[in-house]
Amino acid sequence: MVPLVYFQLLSAALFIIGLYGVMARRSAVLIIMSIELMLNAVNINLIAAASHREGWGSFVNFDGQIIAIFIITVAAAEVGLAMAIILRMYRNRATVNVDEIDLMKW
């Protein structure tokens, strides 16, 4: 089996790429896409940790997989809502660039 450290480093790399996308890009759609990248990185980390627990005999540990299922569900709900908000925003302001959306700025 591939060592746990490799999966953790890969997950860290994906998370960082997503973080860069969130911080550096203007388009709201791309920011949501980067958030999905980060959530996927977290899922890899959880599942890798869950399936690298050796010495448990007949005990198979599914806790990591369960939490990953919840993360996937919440991510799906989040994307659905975010897309609705973005479409609404585009209809009202004719833009989805986050630095032009300053409605709630003082």
Added chain:
Amino acid sequence: MLFQDIIFWVLAVTAIGAALGVVLIRDLFRSALLLAVVFVAVAGFFALLSAEFLAVVQVLIYVGAISILFIFAIMLTRNVREGNLPNRLQLPAVLFPALLLAALVVAVVSSDWRPIPEEELGRAQLTQTQAVNIVAEETLAAEGFSTAAALENAQQAGLADLLIGAFVLPFEAVSLLLLAALIGGLALARSRGG
């Protein structure tokens, strides 16, 4: 080099390359397609980690539904023509993730990721029995699950057991959340009223 290692490296290069493409490419439509590639590679990682159910769920939900939603959002807004523009935060947006990556790599590499040692296993299992609700091997053998494969299959049911057993409250809460998000999304995206 083992077969699993080759698969891992192929998937890792695909995932990281496609993820870099998602954030760096100017054309937003291509970023959405590359994001689907990342999702498929992550599903491959799940299969590699013997989480087959999650691999299937990943393909169904992420590749099948979420990617399509992103493509719809890009097509319905004027994003395709404007492209993937950077904002004014370039320097901190490179510096902060680079620092965080360095910190994460140091933390991962310098930590001692051993499984639970043998002498503490009994205590650890005792605290876990509440959450890990899996039928013991003796019981399964008595029920007629004799081969190793059948035994493994029977124990795979642990995921479902956990989901509607120990984790039933979060499970119901998440279903309520999905319903609320569905109604909220409908109310927000409706063209009249709201």
